[in-house]
Amino acid sequence: xxxxxxxxxxxxxxxxxxxxxxxxxxxxxxxxxxxxxxxxxxxxxxxxxxxxxxxxxxxxxxxxxxxxxxxxxxxxxxxxxxxxxxxxxxxxxxxxxxxxxxxxxxxxxxxxxxxxxxxxxxxxxxxxxxxxxxxxxxxxxxxxxxxxxxxxxxxxxxxxxxxxxxxxxxxxxxxxxxxxxxxxxxxxxxxxxxxx
Amino acid sequence: xxxxxxxxxxxxxxxxxxxxxxxxxxxxxxxxxxxxxxxxxxxxxxxxxxxxxxxxxxxxxxxxxxxxxxxxxxxxxxxxxxxxxxxxxxxxxxxxxxxxxxxxxxxxxxxxxxxxxxxxxxxxxxxxxxxxxxxxxxxxxxxxxxxxxxxxxxxxxxxxxxxxxxxxxxxxxxxxxxxxxxxxxxxxxxxxxxxxxxxxxxxxxxxxxxxxxxxxxxxxxxxxxxxxxxxxxxxxxxxxxxxxxxxxxxxxxxxxxxxxxxxxxxxxxxxxxxxxxxxxxxxxxxxxxxxxxxxxxxxxxxxxxxxxxxxxxxxxxxxxxxxxxxxxxxxxxxxxxxxxxxxxxxxxxxxxxxxxxxxxxxxxxxxxxxxxxxxxxxxxxxxxxxxxxxxxxxxxxxxxxxxxxxxxxxxxxxxxxxxxxxxxxxxxxxxxxxxxxxxxxxxxxxxxxxxxxxxxxxxxxxxxxxxxxxxxxxxxxxxxxxxxxxxxxxxxxxxxxxxxxxxxxxxxxxxxxxxxxxxxxxxxxxxxxxxxxxxxxxxxxxxxxxxxxxxxxxxxxxx
Numbered sequence: 001x002x003x004x005x006x007x008x009x010x011x012x013x014x015x016x017x018x019x020x021x022x023x024x025x026x027x028x029x030x031x032x033x034x035x036x037x038x039x040x041x042x043x044x045x046x047x048x049x050x051x052x053x054x055x056x057x058x059x060x061x062x063x064x065x066x067x068x069x070x071x072x073x074x075x076x077x078x079x080x081x082x083x084x085x086x087x088x089x090x091x092x093x094x095x096x097x098x099x100x101x102x103x104x105x106x107x108x109x110x111x112x113x114x115x116x117x118x119x120x121x122x123x124x125x126x127x128x129x130x131x132x133x134x135x136x137x138x139x140x141x142x143x144x145x146x147x148x149x150x151x152x153x154x155x156x157x158x159x160x161x162x163x164x165x166x167x168x169x170x171x172x173x174x175x176x177x178x179x180x181x182x183x184x185x186x187x188x189x190x191x192x193x194x195x196x
Numbered sequence: 197x198x199x200x201x202x203x204x205x206x207x208x209x210x211x212x213x214x215x216x217x218x219x220x221x222x223x224x225x226x227x228x229x230x231x232x233x234x235x236x237x238x239x240x241x242x243x244x245x246x247x248x249x250x251x252x253x254x255x256x257x258x259x260x261x262x263x264x265x266x267x268x269x270x271x272x273x274x275x276x277x278x279x280x281x282x283x284x285x286x287x288x289x290x291x292x293x294x295x296x297x298x299x300x301x302x303x304x305x306x307x308x309x310x311x312x313x314x315x316x317x318x319x320x321x322x323x324x325x326x327x328x329x330x331x332x333x334x335x336x337x338x339x340x341x342x343x344x345x346x347x348x349x350x351x352x353x354x355x356x357x358x359x360x361x362x363x364x365x366x367x368x369x370x371x372x373x374x375x376x377x378x379x380x381x382x383x384x385x386x387x388x389x390x391x392x393x394x395x396x397x398x399x400x401x402x403x404x405x406x407x408x409x410x411x412x413x414x415x416x417x418x419x420x421x422x423x424x425x426x427x428x429x430x431x432x433x434x435x436x437x438x439x440x441x442x443x444x445x446x447x448x449x450x451x452x453x454x455x456x457x458x459x460x461x462x463x464x465x466x467x468x469x470x471x472x473x474x475x476x477x478x479x480x481x482x483x484x485x486x487x488x489x490x491x492x493x494x495x496x497x498x499x500x501x502x503x504x505x506x507x508x509x510x511x512x513x514x515x516x517x518x519x520x521x522x523x524x525x526x527x528x529x530x531x532x533x534x535x536x537x538x539x540x541x542x543x544x545x546x547x548x549x550x551x552x553x554x555x556x557x558x559x560x561x562x563x564x565x566x567x568x569x570x571x572x573x574x575x576x577x578x579x580x581x582x583x584x585x586x587x588x589x590x591x592x593x594x595x596x597x598x599x600x601x602x603x604x605x606x607x608x609x610x611x612x613x614x615x616x617x618x619x620x621x622x623x624x625x626x627x628x629x630x631x632x633x634x635x636x637x638x639x640x641x642x643x644x645x646x647x648x649x650x651x652x653x654x655x656x657x658x659x660x661x662x663x664x665x666x667x668x669x670x671x672x673x674x675x676x677x678x679x680x681x682x683x684x685x686x687x688x689x690x691x692x693x694x695x696x697x698x699x700x701x702x703x704x705x706x707x708x709x710x711x712x713x714x715x716x717x718x719x720x721x722x723x724x725x726x727x728x729x730x731x732x733x734x735x736x737x738x739x740x741x742x743x744x745x746x747x748x749x750x751x752x753x754x755x
Contacts, residue, residue, distance in 0.1 A: 061712045
C-alpha cells in the first residue's frame with residue numbers, strides 16, 4: 001500500500017531544496033504519533049553562527065493527500081505549522097516565528113499547495129521580513145530584535161543564506177517564485193498520479 | 197452530665213409506630229420556617245437482667261402551635277393538654293418524651309435542648325428533626341441522667357430511611373467517563389414520599405401524573421439564565437433524572453439573573469451549584485447531577501444516556517456540537533437563546549424531534565465555523581448585565597419547556613418536522629402583534645443543498661461501533677478499520693473538524709484537525725485528549741465512513 005501523503009510531502013520538500021539551492025538537503029519523516037509530517041532540511045546557515053545546521057518544518061500529515069486518484073491540499077491554520085532549528089522544539093530564528101515555533105502568517109494567500117511551499121521558501125530565506133512586516137505587522141519573536149533592528153538583522157542573515165546556499169534568484173519575487181513552484185508541483189504530481 | 201454527648205457508649209432500642217412517623221411529618225412540614233414540637237406517648241421498659249432499656253413510641257400528641265424560627269416552648273398548658281389526651285385516648289401509655297423541629301437548621305442539640313433534658317428527673321426520649329435537611333437525631337435519658345444512643349426502628353418493619361417525607365442524599369454516581377478525567381461532579385437523590393391521598397391531590401393539579409416523567413432523563417447544557425429556568429421547570433414537572441453540564445462559575449454579574457441560585461454560590465461552579473439548588477427545592481423524587489465540564493470533552497456518546505437534550509447555551513459552536521450529537525443518536529433536542537437586536541430583545545427556540553429531517557446547520561445557515569471565535573460563555577462578557585433579561589428569558593424558557601414536555605410525554609406525533617420559534621419583545625414588551633412570535637416549519641430535507649451532516653449520515657442506518665484500547669499502538673485500530681472498510685490503504689484519517697472536537701481541532705496551539713490512523717503507527721498520546729465515546733468521520737480513499745469510537749482503556753493506562 002503506497003503512502004501518497006509521504007510522496008507528496010517529499011515532492012514539496014524537494015521543490016524547496018530545488019529553489020533554495022543545492023547546499024540544502026531534505027529528509028521527510030513522520031512524527032512519532034504519525035499525525036505530523038516533518039521536513040528536515042540540513043545545511044542551513046544558522047544565525048549568529050558559522051555552523052550549518054538543521055531546520056525542521058512540521059505540519060499535519062493531512063495537508064497533502066491523495067484521494068480517488070486526485071491530489072488534495074488542505075490549507076492549514078498557522079497553529080498547525082511549526083518551524084524549529086537544530087532540534088525539534090527549539091524555535092526557528094525568525095522575527096515572525098513564535099516561541100513555540102508556529103509562524104505568524106502574513107496576509108498572503110495560502111489556499112494552494114503552491115502558496116504553502118512558497119511560504120516555506122520565503123520563511124527559510126527570510127524574504128517575508130520587510131519594513132511593513134516588522135513595523136506594521138510587529139514581530140512574533142524578539143530574537144532578532146524588533147522593528148527596524150529586526151529588519152536589519154534579517155537582511156544580514158538573508159545575505160548569509162544567499163551566500164551559503166545560492167538559491168534561485170527569483171526567491172525575492174513572489175510572483176515568479178509561485179509560478180516556478182506551481183509548475184514544478186504540477187509536473188511532479190502528474191508523474192505521481194500517472195504512476196498511481 | 198455529658199454536655200456534648202460524645203462519650204455515650206450504650207444504646208437503647210426504640211420502636212416507633214408508623215403512624216407516629218406520619219404525624220411527625222405533618223407536624224414539621226406544616227410550617228418549615230418555624231420550630232414546632234410534639235409530645236411522645238408510649239412506654240419505657242428495662243430488661244431486669246441486662247438492664248437495657250427499650251422504648252416504644254405509640255403515639256404523638258401535637259397542637260397547631262408554632263414557635264419562632266429558632267425556639268419552641270412546651271408550655272404548661274401544652275403539657276397538660278397532652279396529659280388529658282393520654283388519659284382519654286391511650287390510658288395504658290405514658291408521656292415519655294418530646295420532639296421538636298429545628299426549622300431551617302440542621303438537627304443538633306442546642307444548649308436550650310440540653311437544659312430542657314436536665315430538668316426532668318425521669319426516663320425521657322428526645323428527638324430533634326430538621327425539615328429542611330431531612331436529618332434527625334435522638335437520645336434517651338434515664339432517671340439517673342445517663343444518656344444513651346438510640347437504635348431507632350419502625351415498629352411495623354418498614355425501613356427507617358422513609359421516616360420523613362423528604363430528604364436529600366448525596367450519591368456516588370459512576371460518571372459516564374473515565375475516572376482519570378478530573379471533572380467535578382455532584383449528584384443528589386431527592387426522596388419524597390407522598391401518601392396516596394397526597395398523590396391523588398397532586399395529580400388533579402397536573403395535566404400529567406406526577407409520576408409520568410419519573411423515568412425520564414433530561415440533559416441541560418448551560419446553567420445560565422435560561423438554564424436555571426429550564427432546570428426549575430423540569431424539576432417542577434416531575435422529571436426523574438436531570439443532568440446539568442456547564443464549565444463556568446457564578447459571579448456577581450450573573451447571579452442576579454440566575455433564579456435558582458443564592459449569593460453563597462458566587463465564584464462556585466454553575467453546574468454543581470444549580471444541581472444542589474434543584475435538590476434542595478425539589479418537591480418530587482428525583483436524581484440530579486451537576487458536571488463542571490466543557491460538554492465537548494464529554495463526547496457525543498454522553499448523550500446516549502438521555503431522553504432529551506436542552507441546550508440554552510450562548511455559543512453557536514456549542515449548539516452545533518450538541519445538535520450534531522443528538523442527530524447521530526436520534527435524541528430529541530430543544531435549543532434556545534436570547535439576544536439583542538436594535539436594542540430590543542429577541543429570542544429563538546428550535547425543536548428537533550428524534551428523527552428530525554434537518555439539522556441546526558440548515559436552520560441557521562452555514563458559516564457557523566466562522567463563529568467559533570465568538571463568545572464561549574457568559575463569563576467572557578462581564579459588562580453585559582442585561583437587567584431586563586429575566587422576564588424575556590422566562591418567556592423563552594417557558595415555550596421551550598412546554599415543547600420539551602410534549603416530547604417527554606411522547607405526545608409529539610410528528611417525529612420528523614423541525615420547528616423554529618422566533619419571539620421578539622415588541623416595544624417595551626407591552627405591545628404584541630402578529631410579528632412578535634413567528635413560526636417556521638422544516639418538514640422536508642432539501643436535496644439540492646449540501647449538508648455536512650447528511651451528506652455522510654444515513655439516519656436509517658445504525659452507526660458502526662468500534663472499541664479500542666488507547667494504550668495499544670494505533671496500527672491495531674488501523675487493522676480494525678481496514679477490516680471494516682476493506683480499502684487497504686496506508687492510512688485512514690479521523691476528521692476531528694467534522695466530528696466537532698472543538699477543544700482539540702480549534703485549539704489556539706497544537707491544533708489537530710485530523711488524526712491519522714496508519715498501518716504502522718505506534719501509541720498516539722493525542723487519543724487520550726479525545727472523549728471516551730464519540731462519533732468520527734473516517735476518511736478513506738473511496739469514501740467517508742461514520743463510526744462510533746468507544747475507548748476501552750485498560751486499568752494501567754496513563755491518561
